[in-house]
Amino acid sequence: MFCPNCGKELNLxxxxxxxxxxxxxxxxxxxAANKSAAESNANESASQTNPAFTGNAxxxxxxxxxxxxxxxxxxxxxxxxxxxxxxxxxLAVSIITYVFFVPKxxxxxxxxxxxxxxxxxxxxxxxxxxxxxxxxxxLAKKLKKPKASDFTKGKKDYDDxxxxxxxxxxxxxxxxxxxxxxxxxxxxxxxxxxxLSNGDTVKLVIKYDNEVAKKxxxxxxxxxxxxxxxxxxxxxxxxxxxxxxxxVEGVSPYLSVSIVSNNSTFSEYxxxxxxxxxxxxxxxxxxxxxxxxxxxxxxxxxGYKFKTNSKDFTLDKVPEYVSSLSQLSDDDxxxxxxxxxxxxxxxxxxxxxxxxxxxxxxxxxxxLYSKEIGNDSYYGDSNDYYCVFSAKVxxxxxxxxxxxxxxxxxxxxxGEDEVIYEEYxxxxxxxxxxxxxxxxxxTKIKKMYNELIGSNKAGxxxxxxxxxx
Numbered sequence: 364m365f366c367p368n369c370g371k372e373l374n375l376x377x378x379x380x381x382x383x384x385x386x387x388x389x390x391x392x393x394x395a396a397n398k399s400a401a402e403s404n405a406n407e408s409a410s411q412t413n414p415a416f417t418g419n420a421x422x423x424x425x426x427x428x429x430x431x432x433x434x435x436x437x438x439x440x441x442x443x444x445x446x447x448x449x450x451x452x453x454l455a456v457s458i459i460t461y462v463f464f465v466p467k468x469x470x471x472x473x474x475x476x477x478x479x480x481x482x483x484x485x486x487x488x489x490x491x492x493x494x495x496x497x498x499x500x501x502l503a504k505k506l507k508k509p510k511a512s513d514f515t516k517g518k519k520d521y522d523d524x525x526x527x528x529x530x531x532x533x534x535x536x537x538x539x540x541x542x543x544x545x546x547x548x549x550x551x552x553x554x555x556x557x558x559l560s561n562g563d564t565v566k567l568v569i570k571y572d573n574e575v576a577k578k579x580x581x582x583x584x585x586x587x588x589x590x591x592x593x594x595x596x597x598x599x600x601x602x603x604x605x606x607x608x609x610x611v612e613g614v615s616p617y618l619s620v621s622i623v624s625n626n627s628t629f630s631e632y633x634x635x636x637x638x639x640x641x642x643x644x645x646x647x648x649x650x651x652x653x654x655x656x657x658x659x660x661x662x663x664x665x666g667y668k669f670k671t672n673s674k675d676f677t678l679d680k681v682p683e684y685v686s687s688l689s690q691l692s693d694d695d696x697x698x699x700x701x702x703x704x705x706x707x708x709x710x711x712x713x714x715x716x717x718x719x720x721x722x723x724x725x726x727x728x729x730x731l732y733s734k735e736i737g738n739d740s741y742y743g744d745s746n747d748y749y750c751v752f753s754a755k756v757x758x759x760x761x762x763x764x765x766x767x768x769x770x771x772x773x774x775x776x777x778g779e780d781e782v783i784y785e786e787y788x789x790x791x792x793x794x795x796x797x798x799x800x801x802x803x804x805x806t807k808i809k810k811m812y813n814e815l816i817g818s819n820k821a822g823x824x825x826x827x828x829x830x831x832x
Contacts, residue, residue: 366380368380466577466582467505467582471498471571471583471584474493475492475494478491478567480559480593481595482596482663483595483666485559486598486659488559499542499543502545502546506579509578541579545579545581548571550570551567553565553568560595564589564590565589566588566590567589598666599667600669602670604651604671605626607624609621611681613682615644615682616644616683616684618647618681620649620678628665629653633657634653635652642739643678644678646678648676650674651674658672680778684736684773684774685774685776686746687730688826688828690776691782692779692781692782695776695782699784702750702784702787703725703769707723707791710789710803711723714802717800718757718800719756722755724754725750726752726766726830727751727828727830729747729768729815729828729831730749730825730826731824731825732823734822734823744772748772748784751768751831752769757798758798759799760798762797763795765802765805765806766793766811767791768804768815769788771784772788793810793811793814
C-alpha cells in the first residue's frame with residue numbers, strides 16, 4: 364500500500380504514515396469497504412446459473428427443431444478466483460486487525476541480565492541488572508503511536524506517567540521517546556533485597572501497568588523466577604568496646620560522664636549512653652551501647668559481627684565528697700593539719716605586736732556533711748571541715764588557751780588517693796578577749812561548737828573527734 368499524501372510505500376505498522384505522519388484512518392476504512400464490495404460482486408457472479416430448458420424432452424436423444432441451445436458458462440474457472448479473492452480479503456482483515464488492534468506481547472523477564480549478591484552473610488544485599496537499552500529498542504519497534512485522546516477518556520488517572528502527556532504526545536515523533544514513556548510504568552526489583560544470608564531464596568518482582576501499555580499497542584508479560592543467594596562473605600567477630608572507656612568529671616554524687624574511644628574503627632559518636640542522667644554517684648552503673656546506625660554500617664560495610672552490642676561501666680574509682688572523718692587516712696589528716704597550722708601561724712605572726720603565742724598544737728576536727736547532697740536542685744556546700752589548733756596566748760600578763768578553727772570546703776577523695784580540698788578560709792572565725800586585746804578564735808570549746816557546728820545541725824550531719832564533741 365502507498366501513502367495517498369507522499370506516495371511512499373507503507374509497512375502497515377500504524378495508522379499514520381511513518382514518512383510524513385499523514386493520518387490514513389479514512390483511507391484504510393475506504394480500502395476495506397472496497398474489498399468487501401469486490402468480494403460481494405464476486406459471490407453474486409458465482410451464484411448465477413444457465414437458463415432452464417422449456418417444452419418436452421427430446422425423444423431418442425434428438426434435439427427439438429426450431430432455435431439452437433445457448434452456450435453454458437465455465438464455473439470451474441470462476442470458483443478458484445472467487446476463493447482466492449476471499450482468502451486475500453480474510454488475510455487483509457487479519458493483518459489490519461493484528462496491526463491495529465492486537466497488542467504486541469513483551470515478556471519483561473527476558474530483559475533481566477543478571478542478579479548479583481554483595482556484602483556479608485546475614486547482611487547481604489541483592490542487585491538486579493536490567494538491559495534497559497534493549498528493552499527500549501524493542502518497545503520502539505513494536506509500539507504504535509498513541510493519540511492524546513487515548514489517555515483522556517477518564518477511565519483512570521495515571522498521576523506519575525500521564526501528567527502533561529497531552530503535550531508530549533503532540534510533540535514527540537521519535538518512537539524511542541514513546542518507549543521511554545512506556546518504560547516509566549515498569550519496575551524491576553528483588554524481594555527481599557537486604558539482610559540476606561547464603562542459601563536464602565529471593566524472587567524477581569516485575570511490576571507494570573497494562574492499562575497504559577494497551578494505549579501503545581503493547582501487552583506486558585512476565586515469568587516467575589527465583590534465585591539462590593550465594594557468594595556472601597563471612598562476618599568477622601570483633602569487640603566494639605576495645606579501647607572504649609568513660610571519662611568522669613566532678614565529684615560524687617555530682618559526676619558527669621562522657622564516652623572516650625581509642626578504637627581504630629569507631630569514634631565516640633558511634634556509641635550512646637542508655638538512659639543518660641544529668642549526674643551520677645559512686646557505685647552507679649553506666650550502660651554504653653553501639654547505636655543502630657553504626658551497628659548496621661559495621662556489618663554491611665566492614666563485615667564486622669559484634670560480640671556484644673553494649674557494655675556496663677561501674678563508677679567505682681571516682682572522686683566523692685568525704686562524709687565522715689573515718690574516710691581520712693593518716694596522710695590526709697597530716698595534709699590538712701599542715702595547711703591549717705600554716706594559716707594559724709600566719710595569723711599569729713600578723714598579731715605579734717599585741718600578744719605572744721606559744722605551745723601551738725592540733726586539737727581535733729569537725730566534719731559537717733550536707734543532708735541535701737545528691738539533690739540536683741541543691742547548690743550549697745557539700746561538706747565543711749574544720750581543723751582546730753590551740754595555743755597559749757599572753758597579753759599584758761594575761762594568758763589564755765585559744766582555739767583556732769581553720770575552715771576547708773568540699774573536701775573529697777578518689778579511692779586511695781590523697782584528700783583534695785576545693786578551698787580553705789584564711790580568716791579564722793570567732794573573737795575572744797585576752798588581757799586588753801581581742802583576738803580571733805575561741806577561749807571555750809562549747810562556744811566554738813555552738814556557733815560553728817550546733818547551729819548547722821538542721822542541714823548537716825555532724826562528725827567530730829574526741830575532745831571536741
